[in-house]
Amino acid sequence: MKTFALGGVHPEEAKVSAAKAVEILPLPQKVIVPLGQNLGAPSKALVKKGDEVKVGQLIATAEAFISSNIHSPVSGKVEKVDDYLDSTGYRRPAIFIDVIGDDWDSTIDTSKEIVSEISLSSTEIIQKMKDMGIVGLGGATFPSHVKLMLPDGKKAEYLIINGVECEPYLTSDHRLMLERGEEMMIGVRILMKGLQVQKALIGIEANKPDAIQALTSLVAHFPGIEVHALKVQYPQGGEKQLIKALLNREVPSGKLPIEVGCVVNNVGTAFAVYEAIQKNKPLVERIVTVTGSNIQNPGNYLVRIGTPVRELLEKAGWNPETAGKIINGGPMMGKAVSSTDVPVVKGTSGILVFDQEESKRPNVQACIRCAKCVSVCPMGLEPYLIARASEIGMYEIAENEHAMDCMECGSCQYTCPSARPLLDHLRLGKNKVAHIIRTRKN
Amino acid sequence: MNETFLYAVISLVALGATSAVILFFVAQKFKVIEDPRIDIVNDALPGANCGGCGFAGCRNFAESIIKAGSLEGFSCPAGGNATMTSVAELLGMVAAETEPQIAVIRCNGSMINSPAKVQLDGADSCAFAHYLFAGEGGCSHGCLGLADCVRSCIFDAIYMDSESGLPIVKDNCIACGACVKACPRAIIELRDKGKKDRRIFVSCVNQEKGAPAKKNCSVACIGCGKCVKVCPFEAITMNNNLAYIDYSKCKLCRKCVPECPTDAIHELNFPPRKIVTTEEAATASV
Numbered sequence: 001m002k003t004f005a006l007g008g009v010h011p012e013e014a015k016v017s018a019a020k021a022v023e024i025l026p027l028p029q030k031v032i033v034p035l036g037q038n039l040g041a042p043s044k045a046l047v048k049k050g051d052e053v054k055v056g057q058l059i060a061t062a063e064a065f066i067s068s069n070i071h072s073p074v075s076g077k078v079e080k081v082d083d084y085l086d087s088t089g090y091r092r093p094a095i096f097i098d099v100i101g102d103d104w105d106s107t108i109d110t111s112k113e114i115v116s117e118i119s120l121s122s123t124e125i126i127q128k129m130k131d132m133g134i135v136g137l138g139g140a141t142f143p144s145h146v147k148l149m150l151p152d153g154k155k156a157e158y159l160i161i162n163g164v165e166c167e168p169y170l171t172s173d174h175r176l177m178l179e180r181g182e183e184m185m186i187g188v189r190i191l192m193k194g195l196q197v198q199k200a201l202i203g204i205e206a207n208k209p210d211a212i213q214a215l216t217s218l219v220a221h222f223p224g225i226e227v228h229a230l231k232v233q234y235p236q237g238g239e240k241q242l243i244k245a246l247l248n249r250e251v252p253s254g255k256l257p258i259e260v261g262c263v264v265n266n267v268g269t270a271f272a273v274y275e276a277i278q279k280n281k282p283l284v285e286r287i288v289t290v291t292g293s294n295i296q297n298p299g300n301y302l303v304r305i306g307t308p309v310r311e312l313l314e315k316a317g318w319n320p321e322t323a324g325k326i327i328n329g330g331p332m333m334g335k336a337v338s339s340t341d342v343p344v345v346k347g348t349s350g351i352l353v354f355d356q357e358e359s360k361r362p363n364v365q366a367c368i369r370c371a372k373c374v375s376v377c378p379m380g381l382e383p384y385l386i387a388r389a390s391e392i393g394m395y396e397i398a399e400n401e402h403a404m405d406c407m408e409c410g411s412c413q414y415t416c417p418s419a420r421p422l423l424d425h426l427r428l429g430k431n432k433v434a435h436i437i438r439t440r441k442n
Numbered sequence: 443m444n445e446t447f448l449y450a451v452i453s454l455v456a457l458g459a460t461s462a463v464i465l466f467f468v469a470q471k472f473k474v475i476e477d478p479r480i481d482i483v484n485d486a487l488p489g490a491n492c493g494g495c496g497f498a499g500c501r502n503f504a505e506s507i508i509k510a511g512s513l514e515g516f517s518c519p520a521g522g523n524a525t526m527t528s529v530a531e532l533l534g535m536v537a538a539e540t541e542p543q544i545a546v547i548r549c550n551g552s553m554i555n556s557p558a559k560v561q562l563d564g565a566d567s568c569a570f571a572h573y574l575f576a577g578e579g580g581c582s583h584g585c586l587g588l589a590d591c592v593r594s595c596i597f598d599a600i601y602m603d604s605e606s607g608l609p610i611v612k613d614n615c616i617a618c619g620a621c622v623k624a625c626p627r628a629i630i631e632l633r634d635k636g637k638k639d640r641r642i643f644v645s646c647v648n649q650e651k652g653a654p655a656k657k658n659c660s661v662a663c664i665g666c667g668k669c670v671k672v673c674p675f676e677a678i679t680m681n682n683n684l685a686y687i688d689y690s691k692c693k694l695c696r697k698c699v700p701e702c703p704t705d706a707i708h709e710l711n712f713p714p715r716k717i718v719t720t721e722e723a724a725t726a727s728v
Contacts, residue, residue, distance in 0.1 A: 083654075085580075088574065088576060089577065090576050090582050091650070091654075325563070336563070338575055338576070338580075339560075359563070361563050391565075391567065393569075421564055424564045424567075424574075425570065427574075428567070428570045428573050431573050
């Protein structure tokens with residue numbers, strides 16, 4: 001079975017919510033819509049206190065090249081445009097909206113009817129994706145329209161659709177492929193037209209046989225799309241790992257997938273593209289998996305952007321008494337949140353709550369030079385070395401050891417028998433090295 | 443048997459002698475002429491190699507002095523004025539008197555003043571914690587309490603207070619500035635030691651508005667501006683909701699200290715104030 005070349009680990013899959021159909025979460029009373037939901041520059045608010053908004057109305061606009069529009073996820077009145085505490089506890093600007101009713105913008109087609117005819121041209125598709133605020137829903141939230149605008153002289157050969165979902169616990173992409181497979185496939189066709197490619201490959205980990213079967217049965221209606229089962233191995237869903245597994249091509253260090261003629265998008269993004277192009281519906285909601293040992297009813301929920309995490313946790317039945325850690329994202333790459341008031345944003349793929357016992361990190365011990373971290377690193381780096389260099393502030397060494405190629409998958413820390421905080425230091429090192437590179441350029 | 447020894451000794455002596463001759467001429471040819479004053483100055487320096495002067499170690503400092511030809515702009519914080527005077531005497535130059543400085547911790551967000559709302563579970567380093575989150579107490583400007591400053595100090599002049607969770611600077615601090623660089627939140631500042639070691643400073647670097655600042659920490663500067671008004675020497679400025687006392691202008695009159703509604707202004711090493719009871723105050727005002 002196809003897989004990537006270097007390293008990788010196999011954590012317990014724990015996909016407990018895989019069989020739970022997507023439920024619609026009731027509307028919250030108030031939403032907090034952060035202005036910086038995408039990778040790149042934050043958006044600029046267009047509304048002010050007291051303004052009335054409808055679902056899908058543009059409330060913040062992209063000013064920089066790598067930025068995206070934000071639309072109101074609810075209807076109601078703007079309470080204020082002010083700072084909120086994000087999941088790290090730092091203050092960031094956001095739009096607070098009091099929810100009144102559920103009044104959708106009249107241009108949006110809210111019917112269930114599937115529209116398969118793609119009438120727009122390539123440039124129109126890219127423009128509309130930009131207007132509708134589509135970002136990568138796999139977690140990195142890179143504005144999707146920028147991905148389709150290829151740099152001069154580059155030509156895409158393949159569109160790769162990431163349905164791997166290699167993070168343990170998370171099942172939102174899995175449910176999407178099962179329940180909205182046909183719409184998603186139309187989304188893939190739209191992306192192919194936008195990119196002007198003839199071939200699209202969908203990669204799915206072999207632990208989702210039902211999703212593989214569902215999409216394979218649809219392939220006949222969608223020429224140019226292939227579905228591939230991939231070995232269950234973390235991080236199979238890493239962009240570069242996925243390209244290696246599907247096409248046996250290697251993206252050079254520090255380069256983007258377009259270097260080897262590929263553009264990678266998530267299945268969630270493909271579905272959002274379908275809704276944006278065919279239904280005129282901006283990115284105002286997404287599927288979030290709520291799971292973990294502390295959750296009584298793990299499940300998948302269709303949530304409006306800006307809904308406080310607390311609403312989700314209460315719906316899924318959490319126990320605040322025994323909860324130890326609330327994690328935004330998967331257990332390997334996600335980060336703990338500092339408060340349950342933080343909102344769901346475009347990049348939230350899952351919320352995990354672990355009991356106190358389970359969330360404790362083991363005691364850190366000295367490095368025994370076993371080099372397990374080196375053997376599992378899917379990027380072929382030396383995590384112990386970069387982590388140590390960042391720890392003692394020798395960022396030049398971290399840079400020379402290609403710290404910027406680290407994708408923070410966490411395999412090194414997962415496998416470390418001394419439980420060293422390798423990923424912590426790697427993240428710090430990456431941050432510092434990125435800063436050094438930026439200042440050098442200016 | 444004896445012959446074997448003899449050959450070995452002779453050949454080695456011959457080899458040694460030839461090499462010595464070659465090396466003698468090579469040494470003459472590539473001789474580096476170094477100013478003998480560098481060694482003299484280097485010997486007069488403390489040899490701590492702390493980097494507080496801004497040069498890479500004491501020898502580099504000595505070389506730079508000789509190269510510059512004057513002591514202007516050079517000062518050794520580890521040795522202080524005494525070292526600079528002796529260097530000046532050795533070189534026949536004049537050293538400017540510098541005010542001795544010390545590091546001050548401009549945060550009082552202890553475990554009591556700014557109780558923890560979340561817990562950090564990760565690497566034990568301020569640099570990492572600063573990148574990861576705002577802090578256990580919720581203040582995004584305050585001390586993270588993970589002792590990067592303590593690890594950076596080569597003079598053992600700073601330690602973590604286990605009760606407050608904040609670092610404390612000891613008297614033997616020589617203001618080399620290593621902790622200032624180590625602190626990711628720019629809390630530590632080098633200030634003049636002051637007369638009789640007396641110092642007044644704002645023990646907060648929070649630039650948020652009053653309400654959010656006070657919400658996270660009971661002793662935060664809320665930017666009310668009372669101290670600015672009461673200061674007779676215009677030593678206090680208000681920038682981004684944060685008061686700052688200029689130590690070069692401050693005359694240590696202590697008027698601002700009782701004025702601060704959140705006790706954010708600290709006085710160090712002053713004699714205790716006369717306690718004025720309410721009765722006395724009433725009679726005085728009559």
